[in-house]
Amino acid sequence: MELISEVLIKNGLLFAFVIVGLMMWVSYYASHHLTNGRLHGSAVAIILGLVLAYVGGVMTGGKKGMADLELFAGMGIMGGAMLRDFAIVSTAYGVDLGLIRKAGVTGVVSLILGIVLSFIVGGVVALMFGYSDAVSMTTLGAGAATYIVGPVTGTALGASSEIIALSVAAGLIKSVLVMIGTPFIAPLIGLNNPKSAMAYGGLMGTTSGVAGGLAATDKRLVPYGAMTATFYTGLGCLLGPSLMYFIFRAVMGG
Amino acid sequence: MIIYGTAVLAGCLIAGMIVGDVLGALLGVDSNVGGVGFAMLLLIVLSDWMRRVGKFPPLSEQGVLYWSAMYIPIVVAMAATQNVVSAVTGGPIALLAGVGATVVCWALVPAVARIGGVSEPLPPTTEEEAG
Numbered sequence: 001m002e003l004i005s006e007v008l009i010k011n012g013l014l015f016a017f018v019i020v021g022l023m024m025w026v027s028y029y030a031s032h033h034l035t036n037g038r039l040h041g042s043a044v045a046i047i048l049g050l051v052l053a054y055v056g057g058v059m060t061g062g063k064k065g066m067a068d069l070e071l072f073a074g075m076g077i078m079g080g081a082m083l084r085d086f087a088i089v090s091t092a093y094g095v096d097l098g099l100i101r102k103a104g105v106t107g108v109v110s111l112i113l114g115i116v117l118s119f120i121v122g123g124v125v126a127l128m129f130g131y132s133d134a135v136s137m138t139t140l141g142a143g144a145a146t147y148i149v150g151p152v153t154g155t156a157l158g159a160s161s162e163i164i165a166l167s168v169a170a171g172l173i174k175s176v177l178v179m180i181g182t183p184f185i186a187p188l189i190g191l192n193n194p195k196s197a198m199a200y201g202g203l204m205g206t207t208s209g210v211a212g213g214l215a216a217t218d219k220r221l222v223p224y225g226a227m228t229a230t231f232y233t234g235l236g237c238l239l240g241p242s243l244m245y246f247i248f249r250a251v252m253g254g
Numbered sequence: 255m256i257i258y259g260t261a262v263l264a265g266c267l268i269a270g271m272i273v274g275d276v277l278g279a280l281l282g283v284d285s286n287v288g289g290v291g292f293a294m295l296l297l298i299v300l301s302d303w304m305r306r307v308g309k310f311p312p313l314s315e316q317g318v319l320y321w322s323a324m325y326i327p328i329v330v331a332m333a334a335t336q337n338v339v340s341a342v343t344g345g346p347i348a349l350l351a352g353v354g355a356t357v358v359c360w361a362l363v364p365a366v367a368r369i370g371g372v373s374e375p376l377p378p379t380t381e382e383e384a385g
Contacts, residue, residue, distance in 0.1 A: 016331060020327045020330050020331050020334075021327070023330055023334075024326075024327055024330065042326045042329075042330075045326065045327075045330045046326075046329060046330055046333045048330070049329075049330040049331070049332075049333030049334035050333045050334070050336065050338050051338075052334045053333060053334045053335060053336050053337075053338040054338040054339055056334070057337060057338055057339035058339060063337045064335050064336075064337070065334050065335040065336050065337065065338060066334045066335055067334075067335040072334075075331050075334050075335050076335050078327075078328060078331035079328060079329075079330075079331030079332030079333070079334060079335045080332075080335075083324075083328050084328055084329070084332050085267060085271075085289075085290050085293075086263065086264065086267055086321055087321050087322070087324050087325040087328045087329075088290055088294070088325065089263060089266060089267050089270070089290060089293045089294050089297055090263050090297075090318050090319075090321035090322040090324075090325065091322045091325050092294035092295075092297050092298050093263070093297055093298075093301055093315075093318045093319065093322055105369055106366060106367065106369050109366055109369060110366045113359075113362060113366060114359050114362075117355065117358050117359060117362070118355040118358075118359065121351060121354040121355040121358055122351040122354075122355060125347060125350045125351040125354060126347065126351070128350075129346070129347045131347075140347065140351055141351075143348070143351065143352075144351040144352060144354070144355035145355070147329075147333075148329070151332070151336075152290055156274075156278075156289075161336075161337040162337060164336070164337070165336045165337040165338055166347055166348050166351075167348075167351075168332075168333065168336050169338070169348035169352070170347070170348040170349075170351035170352040170355070171352065172333075172348075172352070173348060173349055173351075173352025173353060173356075174352040174353075174355055174356045177352065177353060177356045178356060181356070181360075185360055189360060189361075189363040189364050189367075190363070190364050190367060190375075191363060192375035192376060193367075193373040193374060193375050193376055194373065194376075195367055195373040196363060196364075196367035196373065199363055199366040199367040199369075200363050200367075202366070203359040203360075203362055203363055203366060204356070204359055204360075218376065220376060221376075234290065234291045234294040234295070235291060236291075237289075237290040237291045238290075238291025238292070239291075241278075242277070
C-alpha cells in the first residue's frame with residue numbers, strides 16, 4: 001500500500017491525468033444520464049473539481065484545494081498557470097481571420113460591451129461587499145467575465161487566493177447559468193439567427209457556456225456563438241490586468 | 255512532426271509572456287499585461303500565415319490541437335486546486351457577480367444583434383435535422 005502511494009506521489013502529474021480522466025468520464029456520464037445532456041459534461045466536471053477542491057481544503061486547511069493532499073499534488077501541476085495558459089492559447093488556433101472580419105461590427109461591439117459590463121457588475125458587487133481596492137474589484141470583475149479571465153487577471157495583479165477563488169466561482173456561476181438558461185431565454189431575446197448568435201457569444205463570452213447553451217437551443221448556431229466567444233477570454237485577459245485595472249484604479253484612487 | 259506544432263504554440267506563449275512582462279514594466283505595474291492575449295493573437299496570425307505558405311501540415315497541427323482538446327481537463331484540474339473553502343464562505347459575492355453579469359448581458363443581446371439591420375430567423379428544422 002505504501003509502495004503504491006509512493007509511486008503515485010513520485011508520478012504526480014501522471015496520476016493527475018488518471019484522476020481528471022476519471023472525473024471527466026463520471027461527469028459526462030452524469031451529464032448524459034442524469035441531466036439528459038442539458039447541463040454540459042464540462043460544466044459538471046468543473047463543478048466536481050470545485051467540490052473536490054472544497055473537500056481537499058476542509059481536510060487540510062490549505063489554500064490549494066486537492067493539491068494540498070500529497071497524493072494529489074500533481075493536480076497542482078496540471079492545473080497550474082503554465083499548462084493552463086498553454087491550453088488557453090491553443091484554443092485560439094484555427095480561428096479564421098476572414099470569418100472574424102465578417103463578424104464585423106456586431107462582434108466587436110458585443111465583445112467590448114460584454115467585457116466592460118461584466119467587469120463593472122463584478123467590480124460593483126465586490127465594492128458592495130467591502131472589497132474597495134482596485135486589485136480585488138478588477139479580479140472579481142474579471143471573474144464575472146469568465147472563470148479563466150478571473151484567475152489570469154488576479155494572478156497578474158497579485159490578488160489574494162481568496163478573491164481569485166471567488167472570481168472563479170463567479171465565472172462558473174455565469175457559465176452554468178448560460179448553459180442551462182440559454183434555451184429558455186432564447187425566444188425572449190431573438191436568439192434564432194447567426195447574427196444574434198454572434199452577438200450572444202460576444203456578450204456572454206464563456207465559451208463552454210455559450211457552446212453548451214447554443215447546442216441545447218439550435219446546434220446550427222453553435223459555430224457563430226463560439227467564434228465570438230473564443231475572442232472574449234483572450235480580449236478579457238488582455239484588457240483585465242491593463243485597461244480595466246487602470247480604470248478601477250483611477251476611479252478608486254489607488 | 256507533431257512537436258513542431260507544439261513548439262510553435264509554446265513559442266507563441268513565451269513570446270506573449272515576454273511582451274506582457276515588458277508592457278507591465280513599461281506601464282509601471284508589477285504584473286504581466288495581457289501576455290496570454292498577445293500569445294493568442296500571435297498564434298492566430300502566425301499559424302494562418304504558416305498554413306497559407308504550406309509550412310504547417312496536418313501532423314504539426316495535431317501538436318496544437320491536442321492541447322486545445324486538453325483545455326477543459328486542465329480547467330477541471332485548475333478548479334480542483336482552487337481555494338474553494340474561502341470562496342464558499344463568501345458565497346453571495348460570487349453568486350451576485352455571476353448572476354448579475356449574466357442577466358445584464360442577456361438584456362443587451364437584442365440591441366446588439368440589431369446593429370446593421372435585423373436578421374431573419376433560421377428556418378425551422380425537421381425532426382431528423384434537429385437530432
